[in-house]
Amino acid sequence: MDVLLDGLVEALRLLATGDEDTWAITALTLRVSLGATAVALLVGVPLGTAVAVARFPGRRVLLAGANTGMGLPPVVVGLFVTVLLWRSGPLGAFGLLYTPAAMVIAQAAIATPVVVALVAVALQQVDPDFRVQMQALGATPLRAHLALLAEARLPLLAAAMAAFGAVVSEVGAAQMVGGNLVGQTRVLTTAAVLATSRGQFALAIAFGLILLLIAFAVNLVLTVVQQRTAVPR
Amino acid sequence: MDVLLDGLVEALRLLATGDEDTWAITALTLRVSLGATAVALLVGVPLGTAVAVARFPGRRVLLAGANTGMGLPPVVVGLFVTVLLWRSGPLGAFGLLYTPAAMVIAQAAIATPVVVALVAVALQQVDPDFRVQMQALGATPLRAHLALLAEARLPLLAAAMAAFGAVVSEVGAAQMVGGNLVGQTRVLTTAAVLATSRGQFALAIAFGLILLLIAFAVNLVLTVVQQRTAVPR
Amino acid sequence: GAAPSAERSLILATTTSTQDSGLLDELLPAFTAATGWQVRTVAVGSGQAIELGRRGEADVLLVHSPAAEEELVAEGTAGQRRLVMHNDFVLLGPAADPAGIRGVTAVEAVARIAAARAVFVSRGDDSGTNAAEDGLWSAAGVAPGGTWYQETGQGMGETLRVASELGGYTLSDRATHLAQRDTLALEVLGEGDPGLLNVYHVIEMTTRAGDRVQPDGAAAFAGWIVSAPAQELIGGFGTAEFGQPLFTADAGRNPATPGG
Amino acid sequence: MSIGCRDLRVRAGHREVLHVDALDVADGSTLAVLGPNGAGKSTLLRALGLLLPPRRVTGEVLLDGRPATVDGMRSAVAAVLQRPILRRGTVAANVASGLRLRGAGRAGSLARVAPWLDALGVAHLAARDARTLSGGEAQRVSVARALAVGPRVLLLDEPFAALDAATRADLLADLRAVLDGRRTATVLVTHDRNEARALATRTALLVGGRVRGLGPTAEVLDRPVDEDTARLLGFTNLLPPDGDGPRRVARPEDCRAGPDPVAGAVRGTVRRVVGLGEVTRVDVDTAAGPVMCLHPGPAPAVPSPGGAAHVVASATRALGDGVDPVRPPASPAPGTGGSAGRVRSGRPR
Amino acid sequence: MSIGCRDLRVRAGHREVLHVDALDVADGSTLAVLGPNGAGKSTLLRALGLLLPPRRVTGEVLLDGRPATVDGMRSAVAAVLQRPILRRGTVAANVASGLRLRGAGRAGSLARVAPWLDALGVAHLAARDARTLSGGEAQRVSVARALAVGPRVLLLDEPFAALDAATRADLLADLRAVLDGRRTATVLVTHDRNEARALATRTALLVGGRVRGLGPTAEVLDRPVDEDTARLLGFTNLLPPDGDGPRRVARPEDCRAGPDPVAGAVRGTVRRVVGLGEVTRVDVDTAAGPVMCLHPGPAPAVPSPGGAAHVVASATRALGDGVDPVRPPASPAPGTGGSAGRVRSGRPR
Numbered sequence A, B: 001m002d003v004l005l006d007g008l009v010e011a012l013r014l015l016a017t018g019d020e021d022t023w024a025i026t027a028l029t030l031r032v033s034l035g036a037t038a039v040a041l042l043v044g045v046p047l048g049t050a051v052a053v054a055r056f057p058g059r060r061v062l063l064a065g066a067n068t069g070m071g072l073p074p075v076v077v078g079l080f081v082t083v084l085l086w087r088s089g090p091l092g093a094f095g096l097l098y099t100p101a102a103m104v105i106a107q108a109a110i111a112t113p114v115v116v117a118l119v120a121v122a123l124q125q126v127d128p129d130f131r132v133q134m135q136a137l138g139a140t141p142l143r144a145h146l147a148l149l150a151e152a153r154l155p156l157l158a159a160a161m162a163a164f165g166a167v168v169s170e171v172g173a174a175q176m177v178g179g180n181l182v183g184q185t186r187v188l189t190t191a192a193v194l195a196t197s198r199g200q201f202a203l204a205i206a207f208g209l210i211l212l213l214i215a216f217a218v219n220l221v222l223t224v225v226q227q228r229t230a231v232p233r
Numbered sequence C: 001g002a003a004p005s006a007e008r009s010l011i012l013a014t015t016t017s018t019q020d021s022g023l024l025d026e027l028l029p030a031f032t033a034a035t036g037w038q039v040r041t042v043a044v045g046s047g048q049a050i051e052l053g054r055r056g057e058a059d060v061l062l063v064h065s066p067a068a069e070e071e072l073v074a075e076g077t078a079g080q081r082r083l084v085m086h087n088d089f090v091l092l093g094p095a096a097d098p099a100g101i102r103g104v105t106a107v108e109a110v111a112r113i114a115a116a117r118a119v120f121v122s123r124g125d126d127s128g129t130n131a132a133e134d135g136l137w138s139a140a141g142v143a144p145g146g147t148w149y150q151e152t153g154q155g156m157g158e159t160l161r162v163a164s165e166l167g168g169y170t171l172s173d174r175a176t177h178l179a180q181r182d183t184l185a186l187e188v189l190g191e192g193d194p195g196l197l198n199v200y201h202v203i204e205m206t207t208r209a210g211d212r213v214q215p216d217g218a219a220a221f222a223g224w225i226v227s228a229p230a231q232e233l234i235g236g237f238g239t240a241e242f243g244q245p246l247f248t249a250d251a252g253r254n255p256a257t258p259g260g
Numbered sequence D, E: 001m002s003i004g005c006r007d008l009r010v011r012a013g014h015r016e017v018l019h020v021d022a023l024d025v026a027d028g029s030t031l032a033v034l035g036p037n038g039a040g041k042s043t044l045l046r047a048l049g050l051l052l053p054p055r056r057v058t059g060e061v062l063l064d065g066r067p068a069t070v071d072g073m074r075s076a077v078a079a080v081l082q083r084p085i086l087r088r089g090t091v092a093a094n095v096a097s098g099l100r101l102r103g104a105g106r107a108g109s110l111a112r113v114a115p116w117l118d119a120l121g122v123a124h125l126a127a128r129d130a131r132t133l134s135g136g137e138a139q140r141v142s143v144a145r146a147l148a149v150g151p152r153v154l155l156l157d158e159p160f161a162a163l164d165a166a167t168r169a170d171l172l173a174d175l176r177a178v179l180d181g182r183r184t185a186t187v188l189v190t191h192d193r194n195e196a197r198a199l200a201t202r203t204a205l206l207v208g209g210r211v212r213g214l215g216p217t218a219e220v221l222d223r224p225v226d227e228d229t230a231r232l233l234g235f236t237n238l239l240p241p242d243g244d245g246p247r248r249v250a251r252p253e254d255c256r257a258g259p260d261p262v263a264g265a266v267r268g269t270v271r272r273v274v275g276l277g278e279v280t281r282v283d284v285d286t287a288a289g290p291v292m293c294l295h296p297g298p299a300p301a302v303p304s305p306g307g308a309a310h311v312v313a314s315a316t317r318a319l320g321d322g323v324d325p326v327r328p329p330a331s332p333a334p335g336t337g338g339s340a341g342r343v344r345s346g347r348p349r
């Protein structure tokens, strides 16, 4: 148990002394995770909207795929992306392997199904007449969909937070495509894994706590925004 | 790229030949993941309901906590649970470390915040008068809440699938508290990691594909159930 | 000793290399068959394995990080430490060998790599391999650092992969390299140097490390792995697959000069 | 702008819930659509506004005589759906949202909606969260939102249903005054014959998804063609024909039940007598079916239930015959019993 | 069972939207609640049913004269909210859900609801997905669901608003007949004075969250006490007093505007003339305020807008004075303008 306490103390020490490495790792974590979340939202929101409102053959299978995709094992995604980015792979020429860009790609692949699945169900929960009423006021399809998204912003923010949570916490893909290189692709999760494998359990827990702290900060802001839009009861 | 193809072939071979180890690993994966999901639902649904419908001080912070919890790094959870289950830890006497039970505990801890956050937002999306109307028909609080949950079963199933996805795909906690013991705690993700670190990429991808296959089977069933309850448009 | 009981199980903390190479898959069933002890293997970095021993979370260790091991033994919580086996490290690099280390001694090789500022990929995870590498740097009088020196903080397999993709040099145990060489663009550029021995010891933990440590289990495992049947298994492991053994059985030899 | 349709059919869950051969609402005129619950009024309104999924609809909708495109329709139409569906945000933002959705700027739209907030008596609610409104307040906001758009085609689905009587009367006059000055084509779905009279030059009677009457409002409301439309128009009592003539119908308020046989009276048995405040309702079972009489005053001199009674109607209408043939109701949905699938005229049995 | 309240106050968003000193609905009787939009009728109904969050409510609700507990209320009450809120599932399952929520078995409840499906004319929809219903069909289902429970207290919030006229008339009589045989206390919120007359022995007038009139229905509906209640009861025209007497009010249909000054006429200027089908509405601005006259026929002999007119009322009521003092409206919400926060009587301006 004292390990947990030591971890807390260590986390405070790292934050208080402004340990440079820790800051760099934290900053990279935020950059990569937010970047991946942004990409996932850009791709996933339109897809999720289509699944929710359009009728096309294979809609259910796509949705089942997205739901399954929420369970995409990061290691497997990491392996796929790695194989693609290998020098011998189809995208090898870009030299992206073991760069933050590669991590963003892999993590976006992990987060996109989460966004698609949760956006789809969020929009399906909105009154089906909502979009009709928007069109009945002269909305073009694009504007009607934007209005629908605005109406569902409570669950949409939850989807964004779930996506962020999925990427900020995962280690398999970050490790595999990033390589956990010091000063280049080491993020808080991979640093925690390394500390663990070195037997520095307190340090590992400290990294974990710092990770939770920044995730909490991000989510507290989003939650306040989200709940401000909740129906007053 | 041929690695991916090899992986596919290997996956088919393992499934076709009924490789005993693979079946055992797959069965354990399902048992642990479904068990953890069940525990997470048992704990998370009442909590999420409370966050959605009750008004109490700290409600938003709890919700922000749950939203953050969607980003709980499995390695950190794994470490926490490991420390608790250590022989020297408070729960050491039960000898749970490196058993499937320990994996269920750790994975349930990972999935519970997902359930809480998504259930809360799911219920908040239901017409606020719904619960009032149920009470107005004589429903006790318990029955009113059950009716509310039934009404929101579309997003509730999505929450269940997100939780299942989070646990079936994670490797950090499974590795740490399970120890990846052959025949005892080896699941598909940890097997894939081991195969990767052994350089058996095709085998790793095969395990990943099998994982996706069972996740898809589970989710296809749930998606069909879910979408059968969607509003016909 | 006591009659073996089917329910008894012990925890073995070991390095990833013994698991990744597949050695344990061969040894443990034989051990269980011989003694009745079930083994829960926790394959982790040497640092973590030793830390688990120190905390009494493991009953017996099979590790290859001599300096850290001696430190642990000096603390007094461990029991016997016995030599089990060794293999050797190899210096790997791209076929082009930009730093020109082919054929030179290990210490000279790392000095040349540093001088050429050629990419070197280190595990950087306090593992036994990492410790051996550190030994080479200090012998060469170099404090590695800078953009050419990359630390992965990961296991051997992953580190080999990174070195291959980055076209860099690295130090690896022979077993892992042999197992993965087909998928790597790395060649053996340095081997056979006495400085490149990778020695594994078994360490029994005692109740001084923690109340729940099972010294009898530890003794059973340590005693078995240095016994003749186990040593035979070790000495033959890998021949079938790679045409050469991956480890050399060393039990009973002089701890200072294994293989010698 | 005029709106109309040709051979418009709408399916819902394996049934055809609407089939309108032709309908035209001219420039600047208003068509009222009257019909029992489930007749397909809302469906018709949505179909006209191209607001249904195309796969459910066949036939043509015309704008100014030409087949309507979706874009053309969106820019012309504003509709008030039966349930007020408001967006998150303030009342003012909601009323402005029709303009905003058409691309107007935020400030400009907010300024333009002020008179409409006033006209619908919700100016004091402008800053209120739309989700806290009462039922009637929400409906007013929904109406204001559609009117603020200044549409060329206005589709109103029971827009006054939740309004209090005084406001409804005022709004009726206000709306008429607004529409009189415009070239807007308006379709008004309503259950209230007075609303139809007040606002609509022409009226369509819809029963079971089919138009059963169409023409100038006063004429249509006064000339039931069959049992269903008679009931719809308040002529709920079906009386036997005079000799060989057509069947006759009468309003309950024009019927009286008495103990004595008089000339032209219909004989029957009193089923029940229900006091309804200032009037008393007497249900009499006759050979032609049940007849309902509304007597003024609390206790009329009628036989008690089970007794014989004679019903006299002071005013009757003859049902038109052959004018607009009564078509069979939409075919029942497969898998449901024949009678269950029938589009009912809403009479509880 | 009887239901009532004492000093019941409800807050919403910093305002007090309801304050009722005392109200009692006896065993087997029906109270109608009439009021303009936003008056607090739905709020009152929910407060009586203990359906509001307790933190918003103070005061007491009584069941059979004793303070009501939540459990006691739940077992006694069934309410129809203003918007029909149906569950996923079939119509039959929805109508049964009141019984199911009270713990009845599935088969038993389904059997018990059949007569109610019939009574509300939705038997043919029994197997239909409740989310495909039309507005009126949904409202019928919602009413059937509440009645099926057989409650001892029945709370109805505009239950007939979306129903077609014929059904509404039938249902009124049916409901009256059902309630007559029971000891159910019923509260009926409505905008329709005829519904109040038909169903309620007593009526309460609610304006701005306060009870402004309470008594036997016929009396209350015929005796406006102030401007607001006059408007509510259809006496929308405020006329100057006869000498020192009380102010007088009149219904628009009892007022005529003519070009010539006659004895007792009120002078004014014609503002607009709006044709409303069979009647014509003439708005005249007088010193006492705007007066609305409804003339039968399409083109009455009235001056055109801007001209002088004289208004004669064939029937007037004197406003009661001092009987029930007009209280100030609820205080405005902080942060909103004084006038914006005022509870309006709903008249568009």
Ligand SMILES: Nc1ncnc2c1ncn2[C@@H]1O[C@H](COP(=O)(O)OP(=O)(O)OP(=O)(O)O)[C@@H](O)[C@H]1O
Residues within 6 Å of the ligand: D132, D133, D134, D135, D136, D137, D138, D162, D164, E012, E013, E014, E015, E017, E035, E036, E037, E038, E039, E040, E041, E042, E043, E044, E082
């Ligand atoms: N959160 C809130 N803040 C301010 N006012 C509120 C809030 N919630 C409700 N109100 C107001 O309380 C008043 C009473 O509402 P209620 O629903 O009881 O009216 P009602 O008499 O039923 O009206 P209607 O005839 O339109 O149904 C309304 O003016 C409404 O706008």
Ligand SMILES: Nc1ncnc2c1ncn2[C@@H]1O[C@H](COP(=O)(O)OP(=O)(O)OP(=O)(O)O)[C@@H](O)[C@H]1O
Residues within 6 Å of the ligand: B232, D012, D013, D014, D015, D017, D035, D036, D037, D038, D039, D040, D041, D042, D043, D044, D082, E132, E133, E134, E135, E136, E137, E138, E162, E164
């Ligand atoms: N999916 C469906 N399957 C079967 N019938 C359907 C479906 N959707 C709608 N309907 C039926 O179509 C009919 C027409 O509905 P519509 O909403 O147009 O009625 P309405 O005339 O507006 O009635 P109301 O006066 O109650 O609003 C209704 O009987 C309705 O139940």
Ligand SMILES: [Mg+2]
Residues within 6 Å of the ligand: D041, D042, D043, D082, D157, E134, E135, E136
């Ligand atoms: Mg309708």
Ligand SMILES: [Mg+2]
Residues within 6 Å of the ligand: D134, D135, D136, E041, E042, E043, E082, E157
């Ligand atoms: Mg209301």
